[in-house]
Amino acid sequence: MDKKTEDQIVGIKHTLNETLGESIHLADSQSELKKEMHELRKDCDSRLKLFKKLSFRFLLVVLALSCLAAVYAPVRVYFLEKSYVGKWLGCSTEELQENQAAAEQLQPGSDAELAEFMKDRAMDRALEGQAAKEEISYLENVSPAEAKRLADPVQPSDATSNLAKRQND
Numbered sequence: 731m732d733k734k735t736e737d738q739i740v741g742i743k744h745t746l747n748e749t750l751g752e753s754i755h756l757a758d759s760q761s762e763l764k765k766e767m768h769e770l771r772k773d774c775d776s777r778l779k780l781f782k783k784l785s786f787r788f789l790l791v792v793l794a795l796s797c798l799a800a801v802y803a804p805v806r807v808y809f810l811e812k813s814y815v816g817k818w819l820g821c822s823t824e825e826l827q828e829n830q831a832a833a834e835q836l837q838p839g840s841d842a843e844l845a846e847f848m849k850d851r852a853m854d855r856a857l858e859g860q861a862a863k864e865e866i867s868y869l870e871n872v873s874p875a876e877a878k879r880l881a882d883p884v885q886p887s888d889a890t891s892n893l894a895k896r897q898n899d
Contacts, residue, residue, distance in 0.1 A: 845873035852880055 852865035
């Protein structure tokens with residue numbers, strides 16, 4: 731063998747060694763990559779399981795709260811009606827329901843009753859310091875004379891006597 735052929739053989743051996751080293755290095759990196767991917771998959775699976783557990787628990791909590799609200803609200807309203815309706819109206823809810831069942835149709839009041847109601851309402855608003863113009867305009871439709879009398883400024887002595895008379899009623 732001549733020198734040139736030997737150099738070529740040595741070059742081929744060197745190239746083969748480099749290629750073999752690179753393939754060993756690639757195989758090592760591939761196995762490391764597989765290990766990392768396996769660990770990441772495990773981590774992802776564990777996080778997914780944790781997320782499933784937490785989301786299921788969250789849904790259970792939401793379901794429990796909605797059931798509690800669905801039961802609690804009507805019960806609370808029922809007991810509030812039981813306790814406060816009697817205080818406000820002076821009768822129990824049963825009596826109120828009986829009265830509503832007995833009165834099938836509301837009968838309109840007379841014009842005199844309506845005028846009296848509107849007059850009282852306008853006076854109440856004026857005593858409370860609120861504007862009574864709207865109530866007086868309603869009263870004008872029913873009883874213009876009464877509305878005119880209320881719209882005129884009242885003398886202080888009349889106002890105190892009217893106030894005392896209303897308090898006695």
